[in-house]
Amino acid sequence: MFDFKSYIPSVLPSLSTSDAATRLEIQTLTGGFTNFTVRATFDPPITFQNYVLPSAVLKYAAPYVAADPSQPLSIKRQQIEATALGMFNGEFGSEDTSMMKGVVDLLEGFKGRLKVPKLIFHDKQKNVLWMEDLGKTRSLSTYLCESEGSNVDTLNEIAANLGQFFAELYVSTRNPPQELIARVSNPAYMTETYGYLAGLTRKALVSAGLPDADVLAERVRGALLDVEDDIDGDDRCLGMADMWPESMLIDDEDRCGLVDWEYFGVSSASAELGMFLAHLHILFLSSTSTSRTRAMTESFIYRFFDEYLKRSSPPSARFKRRALLAYGRELVNGLEFYAPKLDEISKARVLRAGVRSLRAAGSRDSDLNLDVLEDVHVAGLDLEDSGCIDEETQRVKTARLWFASMGL
Incomplete structure (x- = not known):
C-alpha cells in the first residue's frame, strides 16, 4: 500500500507534516482492482493547482496489479487516464481533431446527470493521479x-x-x-x-x-x-x-x-x-x-x-x-x-x-x-x-x- 499520509504533505507546501496530523484525513476507497485509491479530506480546504479543495481522490499506480502483486502491469495506464480526463474536460493538444470536442459537447448535454471527474494534477514522478472528488x-x-x-x-x-x-x-x-x-x-x-x-x-x-x-x-x-x-x-x-x-x-x-x-x-x-x-x-x-x-x-x-x-x-x-x-x-x-x-x-x-x-x-x-x-x-x-x-x-x-x- 502506498503511503499517502507522508506523500501528500511532500507535495503541498502549505501542509506541513505536523499539520497533516490534524488537517488531513485519508479514507481508502474500495472497488478498485489495479490501483491503490484514497480520498484525501482537508480541513480547512487547501488551494492546489488553482483549485480550492475540501477533498480530492488520489490514485497510485504501482508497477503491478494492486489486487495481485505477482502480476506486473505497466504504469503507462496512469498516463492514459490523465490524458483521457483532460480531454473529457476540454483540454486539447494541437493534434486533436473535432472528434474529442464532439465528445465533450456530448458530455455537456448530460450535465447534471452524468459526469467525468476533472484532472487536478498528475505527479509523474510518484505515479499519483489527483482527481476531483465526486463526493459521497x-x-x-x-x-x-x-x-x-x-x-x-x-x-x-x-x-x-x-x-x-x-x-x-x-x-x-x-x-x-x-x-x-x-x-x-x-x-x-x-x-x-x-x-x-x-x-x-x-x-x-x-x-x-x-x-x-x-x-x-x-x-x-x-x-x-x-x-x-x-x-x-x-x-x-x-x-x-x-x-x-x-x-x-x-x-x-x-x-x-x-x-x-x-x-x-x-x-x-x-x-x-x-x-x-x-x-x-x-x-x-x-x-x-x-x-x-x-x-x-x-x-x-x-x-x-x-x-x-x-x-x-x-x-x-x-x-x-x-x-x-x-x-x-x-x-x-x-x-x-x-x-x-x-x-x-x-x-x-x-x-x-x-x-x-x-x-x-x-x-x-x-x-x-x-x-x-x-x-x-x-x-x-x-x-x-x-x-x-x-x-x-x-x-x-x-x-x-x-x-x-x-x-x-
Missing part, C-alpha cells in the same frame, strides 16, 4: 443491491442516461483518426493486458477440466487483439475498454459519475457491452443477491439496452461474436474476482454461462451459432438432476432475453 457515492452494483433508498423509476432513468450516452459515444467516435489514437494508446501495454486477461480465462477453464480450454482462451485473446487491427471496422470506436458497474458511481441525487479511464482508447462497442452485461449477470447469479436485487438488475439491463439500440445500427455478425467473447471472458474471469460473493452453485452457473457464450462465438464470424446459447447442457459441465436442469433452463431463457435486448 456508491457503485452501480452497490446501488442495485440496496434494500432501501433506490426505486425502479429512478433506476430506469439512470439506465436510460447511460444507455443513451454510451450509444452516442460509440457512434460519434467510430473509426477514430490515427493522431487521436496515438495520444491515448500504448500497444505494448495493451498487449500485456490482453495476455493477462486471456491467461486468466485459460487458467479458469483448465481448472474446470474443460477439454477445449486452450481453444476458447485463444478465441478470447484473438478477439482482444482483433480490435487493434480492425482499422475499418464498423464496431471500432473510443471507449472505456474496462466497462463494469464499479466504474459507475451514483451520488445521493442520483447523478452518475464515470471513473477509471486508464484503459481509454481504441475499443469496440460490442466488447464493452458484452463485458458490462457479464458483470451484471454475475450480480444476478450471486448467492448474496436478493430477489429485489435481481429484479432491479433485470430492469436496468432492459432499459439500458433499449436506449442503446434506439441510437445504434443493427449488429453485424462480428459485433455479435465480439460481444459473446467479451461476455464469456468476463464471466469466466469473474469466478476468481467475485469468489467471496459466489457459493459453489453460483460459481457453476456462472461458469456454464461463460463457456456457453465462448462456444457460441465460434472460431470466426461465419461460425457464430447463437443456438448454443439455448443449450441447457454444457459439455464437460454436466448437470446432476432434473431439478438442476429445470432451474438451468429458466436461467438460459433469461440470459437469452438479455442478449436479445442488446440486439443479439
Whole structure:
C-alpha cells in the first residue's frame, strides 16, 4: 500500500507534516482492482493547482496489479487516464481533431446527470493521479443491491442516461483518426493486458477440466487483439475498454459519475457491452443477491439496452461474436474476482454461462451459432438432476432475453 499520509504533505507546501496530523484525513476507497485509491479530506480546504479543495481522490499506480502483486502491469495506464480526463474536460493538444470536442459537447448535454471527474494534477514522478472528488457515492452494483433508498423509476432513468450516452459515444467516435489514437494508446501495454486477461480465462477453464480450454482462451485473446487491427471496422470506436458497474458511481441525487479511464482508447462497442452485461449477470447469479436485487438488475439491463439500440445500427455478425467473447471472458474471469460473493452453485452457473457464450462465438464470424446459447447442457459441465436442469433452463431463457435486448 502506498503511503499517502507522508506523500501528500511532500507535495503541498502549505501542509506541513505536523499539520497533516490534524488537517488531513485519508479514507481508502474500495472497488478498485489495479490501483491503490484514497480520498484525501482537508480541513480547512487547501488551494492546489488553482483549485480550492475540501477533498480530492488520489490514485497510485504501482508497477503491478494492486489486487495481485505477482502480476506486473505497466504504469503507462496512469498516463492514459490523465490524458483521457483532460480531454473529457476540454483540454486539447494541437493534434486533436473535432472528434474529442464532439465528445465533450456530448458530455455537456448530460450535465447534471452524468459526469467525468476533472484532472487536478498528475505527479509523474510518484505515479499519483489527483482527481476531483465526486463526493459521497456508491457503485452501480452497490446501488442495485440496496434494500432501501433506490426505486425502479429512478433506476430506469439512470439506465436510460447511460444507455443513451454510451450509444452516442460509440457512434460519434467510430473509426477514430490515427493522431487521436496515438495520444491515448500504448500497444505494448495493451498487449500485456490482453495476455493477462486471456491467461486468466485459460487458467479458469483448465481448472474446470474443460477439454477445449486452450481453444476458447485463444478465441478470447484473438478477439482482444482483433480490435487493434480492425482499422475499418464498423464496431471500432473510443471507449472505456474496462466497462463494469464499479466504474459507475451514483451520488445521493442520483447523478452518475464515470471513473477509471486508464484503459481509454481504441475499443469496440460490442466488447464493452458484452463485458458490462457479464458483470451484471454475475450480480444476478450471486448467492448474496436478493430477489429485489435481481429484479432491479433485470430492469436496468432492459432499459439500458433499449436506449442503446434506439441510437445504434443493427449488429453485424462480428459485433455479435465480439460481444459473446467479451461476455464469456468476463464471466469466466469473474469466478476468481467475485469468489467471496459466489457459493459453489453460483460459481457453476456462472461458469456454464461463460463457456456457453465462448462456444457460441465460434472460431470466426461465419461460425457464430447463437443456438448454443439455448443449450441447457454444457459439455464437460454436466448437470446432476432434473431439478438442476429445470432451474438451468429458466436461467438460459433469461440470459437469452438479455442478449436479445442488446440486439443479439
